[in-house]
Amino acid sequence: MAKILIIEDDKFLRELMIKKLETAGYGALGAVDGEEGIKKAQKERPALILLDLVLPGMDGFEVLAKLKQEKATNSIPVVILSNLGQQEDIDKAAQLGAVEYLIKANFTPGEIIEKIKSIMK
Amino acid sequence: MRISLRAFILGLLAFFVFMGGIFVYLATQVFYHNLLQSAPENTPEELLREATISIAIQQGFIILTMLLLVGGILFFVLTAFVLTPIRKLHAAFEKVGKGDFDIHLPEGPKNEIGDLFHAFNDMTARLKHVKEREVLVNRMKSDFLSLAAHQLRTPLSAIKWTLHMLIEGEMGKLTKKQGEFLSKTQTSNERLIRIVNDLLDVTRIGEGQYLYKQKLVSLEDIVRRAVESYQEEARRKKLKIVLVKPPDSLPPVFADEEKLQLAVQNLISNAVQYTRQGPAAAIEVKISQNANRDIEVAVQDTGIGIPDKQQARVFERFFRASNARRVDTEGSGLGLYLVKNIVEAHGGKVWFVSKEGKGSTFTFSLPCAKTFPGS
Structure with missing residues (x-):
């Protein structure tokens, strides 16, 4: 069972996503902020990371840069799942090595799962 | 001197x-x-x-x-x-x-010229104050809009995700009636998300931050997807959107796919929203190539139309025709403003023909990619 880590500060969204991932047959892990997310990524080695950009403390871009710097985590595909959606945010995330950029309000949980499936294939 | x-x-x-x-x-x-x-x-x-x-x-x-x-x-x-x-x-x-307005004249002795300089200095001081206020108000306005939009999107996402999971039966089986009500809630929620997205886009246009990422795309595919995405809403209103296209495939355009899709969707959304069901009701989306080899997309409806006197203001930001407001209280008046901005940013043109009570045809044209150097 592939493990997926979701780094999201909004409790409700995090719980919904965890539930959706579990229903779809994945092992889901949650992290409230960047520090916890990086720690869990290093320890648990998830198959994919869903990353929010607006986070308390370290922001999502910093988290992404850190994940890509570390040997232990730099091969894990990172999907940005955020409500920021300006072209410069999208470009910056791509430049830092994110594989996909999804705006939360524009995707249903089902569509997000489809994206995850196609990336992990 | x-x-x-x-x-x-x-x-x-x-x-x-x-x-x-x-x-x-x-x-x-x-x-x-x-x-x-x-x-x-x-x-x-x-x-x-x-x-x-x-x-x-x-x-x-x-x-x-x-x-x-x-x-x-x-x-x-x-x-x-x-x-x-x-x-x-x-x-x-x-x-x-x-x-x-950053000028101060030496006022000197109190005579006619001194008085004139004094009055001038008063004027520039006032103008400077007004200008600073205007800059401040504009910045506050756009900060507020984008903050509000971002803050709104998070709870809207939570509602969207919950509704989808409920409707798909992931939280337990629903009765038919519950399902119907949740579907209606979902439509309202999607509408709200669209308005928030439009507001964000409009703010970015106002700030000159609406960036386009252009590549070679098929306008035909964009139009087809946009038509498909509104077919369900049209069906609920007992309408059908007919797509008319030439037998041969059209050349690509050099465009920002996502934004162009938004423009086409906005036109179709208006057609669906403002057409009442009936035996003569029809919505036609036609894609073709005109004599200049530009690609044209026309969205024709048999809806409420636009009153003659208000036609000049149709592309203004936040403008809504009086009859549109009566039919539907929820529109934001941003859709056509966005269409115009997007189409013109791609070197295209948008225009319309409309008669109140008979219907409207909105058409836009885009140069096909052959005319772009290096494509």
């Missing part, structure tokens, strides 16, 4: 005085020379006459010099106290005209 002018006037004055001095000296020389020359043989009468003429010439020269001097001084005074301040004021007004 001012200094060189003053130096020129002073030079001119010195020149007048110098020339005057030479005239006086020469005149005196001529007078004495004549007097000495004529002295031995001339009669006293002749001598007197000669002397009178010489004195008259000398006096003439002196008067002329005085006149030139007075003229020069007058010119200097006029320049220093009237012309120069007016020139200063003129330059200052030119700056104001160009939007630079």
Whole structure:
């Protein structure tokens, strides 16, 4: 069972996503902020990371840069799942090595799962 | 400029005085020379006459010099106290005209010019204040809009995700009625998300931050997807969207796919929203290539149309026609504003034909990619 880590500060969204991932047959892990997310990524080695950009403390871009710097985590595909959606945010995330950029309000949980499936294939 | 002018006037004055001095000296020389020359043989009468003429010439020269001097001084005074301040004021007004309010004129003594400068300074101070306020208000407005939009999207996402999971039965089985109600809630929620997205886009356009990421795309695919995404909503209103396209595939366009899709969706959304069901109701989306080889997309409906008097304002931000507001209270008045901005940013044109109560046809054209160098 592939493990997926979701780094999201909004409790409700995090719980919904965890539930959706579990229903779809994945092992889901949650992290409230960047520090916890990086720690869990290093320890648990998830198959994919869903990353929010607006986070308390370290922001999502910093988290992404850190994940890509570390040997232990730099091969894990990172999907940005955020409500920021300006072209410069999208470009910056791509430049830092994110594989996909999804705006939360524009995707249903089902569509997000489809994206995850196609990336992990 | 001012200094060189003053130096020129002073030079001119010195020149007048110098020339005057030479005239006086020469005149005196001529007078004495004549007097000495004529002295031995001339009669006293002749001598007197000669002397009178010489004195008259000398006096003439002196008067002329005085006149030139007075003229020069007058010119200097006029320049220093009237012309120069007016020139200063003129330059200052030119700056104001160009939007630079950071000017302060030296007010000097309390006279007409001083008062004028004082009034001018009051005016620029006020203009500067208004301008600063305007900049501040605009920044606050766009900060507020984008903050509100971002903050709104998070709870809207939570509602969207919950509704989807409920409707798909992931939280337990629903009755038919529950499902129907949740579907309606979902439609409202999607509408709200669209409005928030539109507001964000409009804010970015206002800030010049609406960036386009262009590549070669098929406008046909974009139109087909947009039609498909509204087919369900149209079906609920017992309408059908018909897509008409040429038998051969059209050349690609150089465009931002996502934004162009939004433009097409906005046109179709309006057509669906403002067309009432009925035997004659029809929505047609037609894609074709015109005589200039530009690709044209036309969205034709049999809806409420736009009143003649309001047609000029259709593409304005936040504008909604009076009959549209009666049919549907929820629109944001941003859809067509976005369409126009997006189409024009791609080097295209958008126009419409409409008759109140009969329907509207909105058409836009985009140059096909062959006309772009390097594509």
